[in-house]
Amino acid sequence: MKITLTVNGRKENLEVEPSTTLLEALRMLGLYSVRKGCDTASCGVCTVLMDSKPILSCCSLAVQAQGHSITTVEGLEKDKDFEEIRKNLLLEGADQCGYCGPSLLLTVYSLKKRNIKSLQEIQKYLVGNLCRCTGYHSQLRAIKEFMEVGE
Amino acid sequence: MKYVKRSIKKVDGYGILSGKPAYTDDLAPRNSLIVKLLRSPYAFARVRKIDTSEARSLEGVECVLTHEDFPRIPFTRAGQGYPEPSPYDKFALDSYVRYVGDEVAVVAAKDEQTAEKALKLIEVDYEVLNPVLDFEFSEKSPPIHPEDGISGVENQQNNVCSAYEMDIGNIEEELKKCAHVVKHRVYTQAQAHVMMEPHAAFSYIDYQGRLVVVTSSQVPFHIRRILSRVLDIPLRNIRVVKPRIGGGFGGKQAVHGEIYAAAVTLKTGKPSKIIYSRKEVFESSYTRHPMRIDVTLGSDEKGVLKAIDMEILSDTGAYGEHALTTLMVAGSKNLPLYNRVNAVRFKGKVVYTNHTPAGAYRGYGAVQGNFALESAMDILASKLGLDPVKLRQLNMIREGETSPIFKIMGEGREGAEMTIKSCKLEQCVELGKRIFGWSEKFSKRPESGTKVRGVGMAIAMQGSGIAKIDMGSAILKLNDDGSFNLLVGATDLGTGSDTILAQIAAETLNVPVKKVVPYSSDTDLTPFDTGAYASSTTYVSGNAVKRAAEKMKHLIVQHGSKLFNCSEEEVVFNGEEIIGPEQRLPLSEFATKLYYSENQTQLCSTASFVGDEAPPPYMSAFCEIELDTETGKITPVRYVAVVDCGVPINPNLARVQVEGALVQGIGMALYEEVKYDSKGRLMTNSMMNYRIPSRLDIGDIEVHFVESYEPTGPYGAKSVAEIGIDTPPAAISNAVYNAVGIRLHDLPFTPEKVLKALRVKEGF
Structure with missing residues (x-):
């Protein structure tokens, strides 16, 4: 079936199966920042923003995304907040294997928009973004800086 | 030091965080055939007949391969030095299947749906055999590998894959003389790596007819x-390229889907790719070796250790990947911690079962052995009425000392003699104790309601590469603008090794890091390197880079003297300029001249390094936990780790290595439970029911460094990748004892086990 998605501000037409996931559709469009980690909606690696809210693209159907605005990191290349959180992660060395990097960045980005400030709330908000490399603390140092949260 | 001991950003971080295509699946040709494997539903069975005709005739299916399509060549998946210390006990496809998830047939189709459909159309007639599912009874069970043509197995009839034994002094006599003897038994689980990127590979035939595998x-x-x-094709006709990897932790230290993608490409001539599902990663790659470890410690009245005995039974699952070496490392990376004993005995066997194979995993035996030894030390301390920290301080290894074990036990063979040239373990313990506030916390057990707090500690050591076996090499190439290409076989799996190797080259050449462009892990273009394992890259490949850079410096001086028409002694290269008696030239101008106008020559240096020894990093760990006596839940509160990894080349990246490893160790200690059903099917085969720690599960973690200078390391560096995973099981178990007086010996420490132990203690 033919569908139209709004991705990173652009209208994209593509041919999909009814069962095609949003993850598959975005990769068909060449948006390789969107990656598969688990198959069970457990790891958060496939996170994208739908109308500015993080969702798991591995368990969303492409057809469901019609009429919504989808954002991936490719669409935030020149966004100031995005640049800042990316820089903070780099400065902390929190970008280890990096496979979960774009999904974490998107979730933190949306966090800023929600104006959450307490450290505990931030940790809770990010709990679905698993990382096996960093042990999370370097990410937290970077995010604290970005969210301007003190000790 | 200008460019090392600096926390610079990773050279590849920007592109990765910007989501650029970098990983295997991002780079695979769009027209790749999709390769899927039919896997065994039985833990042990013989394939009587396999009918692929329907699958083959399905539209869109390009090829179906069974064991009849592969030459019968035994091999090991383990990626180790050659000849490998692992047995050749596996075939690409076999008529026997030995665990649920073992490969039965290969399907390649135009897309995923067709491939999945084709898998269902293959009819297999299995003769189901009785599986061996309890490793403690494996030796008395019928053989899992009765077949002919395999090699390197200790005893096929008894299911003993590997065995090892060594002793120093007379352990029995020595234990008899001891005032205190402690015996302790622990069990460790088949931890899964759970790297975020599942195993992935694609292959194609290039225009010259060579096989290219990107993996x-x-x-x-x-x-x-x-x-x-x-595949029985000449090595020269194969090119293997490693793009970015989404984590490995040892799980990608072996051949996995590459064989099947490549076989399809060779058969069809078409590009093909294989991406493991998460279920396949859990069931069909491999796990950490589960072990049963018995430790006996003997000391005099004051707590001076006199004897250590360690006996291990290890479960390698269906195939013996890394079987012998993980067994030996459990001893060799732990026993030297207490090097002044009169007698040590180490013996062990590794047996086959019909479980998912075990293989390499960060820690590689050391974490299992550490859990046993460091829990036993805690038991001894409490028996002596001694502070556990004091007991360590009384007995632990010190700078300038040695252990006969270094020479006796290597990996799969004899090791290498070593006198410890850098060891700040005493300072690690002292500093950790102070920062943690051990002395105040150890004697208190704060309680609130049903929640009790407790503290525990442990120490650890690891190695830096495998002495006399692991080889790393590097090529440095001067470019016409004065920049350098650094070509290394070393394999950055997200750790940042491309960055730290560039830092080492920059330091030696005294040029900014941005002028060194690293390119790694391409068998056509980069020099040989055994790969990223055994905590080797910083030390082994780092030393190779340093040597190559020193040679490059000399080459620049040599060619500067030619240009200036003077002797080499009169020329200085300071990183920016080549300075002669009367002339000076910026490096960029020198390089331009050298390539375009005068004495035209390509400057290129190459160097290799093999360690004569594998200097251990050391660490102390102190942890506080809270235990709910009503639910049995253990919550990590705080973990303080103090590490001596020599000079950290990039302190940020070193710290993140330790933090990440600690959290993996905490997962192993508390959350990562492995369950099989009665038929040998892995129940914990998804990220939904195999739980790795989230950011809410780990408590506060503080990593500190006590710097030592390792004279054999590049700029004083030792390794840092693995050591962080070693202490959590022991330290947390010791904290549980401190909190509620129960001794947990079976990983992971789930609420059920805690409650059960509490009930036993209370006499229910």
């Missing part, structure tokens, strides 16, 4: 060698 691997050079053997 998410820690060991591209071993992959090339193994593919050449298994």
Whole structure:
């Protein structure tokens, strides 16, 4: 079936199966920042923003995304907040294997928009973004800086 | 030091965080055939007949391969130095299947749906056999590997894959003389790596007819060698490229799907790719070796250790990947911690079962052994009425000392003699104790309601590469603008090794890091390296880079003297300029001249390094936990780790290595439970029911460094990748004892086990 998605501000037409996931559709469009980690909606690696809210693209159907605005990191290349959180992660060395990097960045980005400030709330908000490399603390140092949260 | 001991950003971080295509699946040709494997539903069975005719005739299916399509060549998936210390006990496809998830047939189709459909159309007639599912009874069970043609197995009839034994002094006599003897038994589980990127590979035939395999691997050079053997094609006709990897932790230190993608490409001539599902990663890659470890410690009245006895039974699952070496490392990376004993005995066996194979995993035996030894030390301390920290301080290894074990026990063979040239373990313990506030916390057990707090500690050591076996090499190439290409076989799996190797080259050449452009892990273009394992890259490949850079410096001086028409002694290269008696030239101008106008020559240096020894990093760990006596839940509160990894080349990246490893260790200690059903099917085969720690599960973690200078390391560096995973099981178990007086010996410490132990203690 033919569908139209709004991705990173652009209208994209593509041919999909009814069962095609949003993850598959975005990769068909060449948006390789969107990656598969688990198959069970457990790891958060496939996170994208739908109308500015993080969702798991591995368990969303492409057809469901019609009429919504989808954002991936490719669409935030020149966004100031995005640049800042990316820089903070780099400065902390929190970008280890990096496979979960774009999904974490998107979730933190949306966090800023929600104006959450307490450290505990931030940790809770990010709990679905698993990382096996960093042990999370370097990410937290970077995010604290970005969210301007003190000790 | 200008460019090392600096926390610079990772050289590849920007592109990765910007989501650029970098991983295997991002780079695969769009027209790749999709390769899927039919896997065994039985833990042990013989394939009587396999009918692929329907699958083959399905539209869109390009090929179906069974064991009849592969030459019967035994091999090991393990990516190790050659000849491998692992047995050749596996075939690409076999008529026997030995665990749920073992490969039965290969399907390649135009898309995923067709491939999945074709898998269902293959009819297999299995003769189901009785599986061996309890490793403690494996030796008395019928053989899992009765077949002919395999080699390197200790005893096929008894299911003993490997065995090892060594002793120093007379352990029995020595234990008899001891005032205190402690015996302790622990069990460790088959931890899964759960790297975020599942195993992935694609292959194609290039325009010259050579096979190119791009794979998410820690060991591209071993992959090339193994593919050449298994597919029976010359090594020179294979190119293996490692793009970015989404984590490995040892899980990608072996050949996995590469064989099947490559076989399809060779058969069809078409590009093909294989991406493991998460279920396949859990069931069909491999796990940490589960072990049963018995430790006996003997000391005099004051707590001076006199004897250590360690006996291990290890479960390698269906195939013996890394079987012998993980067994030996459990001893060799722990026993030297207490080096002044009169007698040590170490013996062990590794047995086959019909479980998912076990293989390499960060810690590689050391974490299992550490859990046993460091829990036993805690028991001894409490028996002596001694502070556990004091007991360690009384007995632990010190700078300038040695242990006969270094020479006796290597990996799969004899080791290498070593006198410890850098060891700040005493300072690690002292500083950790102070920062943690051990002395105040140890004697208190704060309680609130049903929640009790407790503290525990442990120490650990690891190695830096495998002495006399692991080889790293580097090529430095001067470009016409004065920049350098650094070509290394070393394999960055997200750790940042491309960055720290560039830092080492920059330091030696005294040029900014941005002028060194690293390119790694391409068997056609980069020099040989055994790969990223055994905590080797900083030390082994780092030393190779340093040597190559020193040679490059000399080459620049040599060619500067030619240009200036003077002797070499009169020329200085300071990183920016080449300075002669009367002339000076910026490096960029010198390079331009050298390539375009005068004495035209390409400057290129190459160097290799093999360690004569594998200097251990050391650490102390102190942890506080809270235990709910009503639910049995253990919550980590705080973990303080103090590490001596020599000079950290990039302190940020070193710290993140330790933090990440600690959290993996905490997962192993508390959350990562492995469950099989009665038929040998892995129940914990998804990220939904195999739980790795989230950011809410780990408590506060503080990593500190006590710097030592390792004279044999590049700029004083030792390794840092593995050591962080070693202490959590022991330290947390010791904290549980401190909190509620129960001794947990079976990993992971789930609420059920805690409650059960509490009930036993209370006499229910």
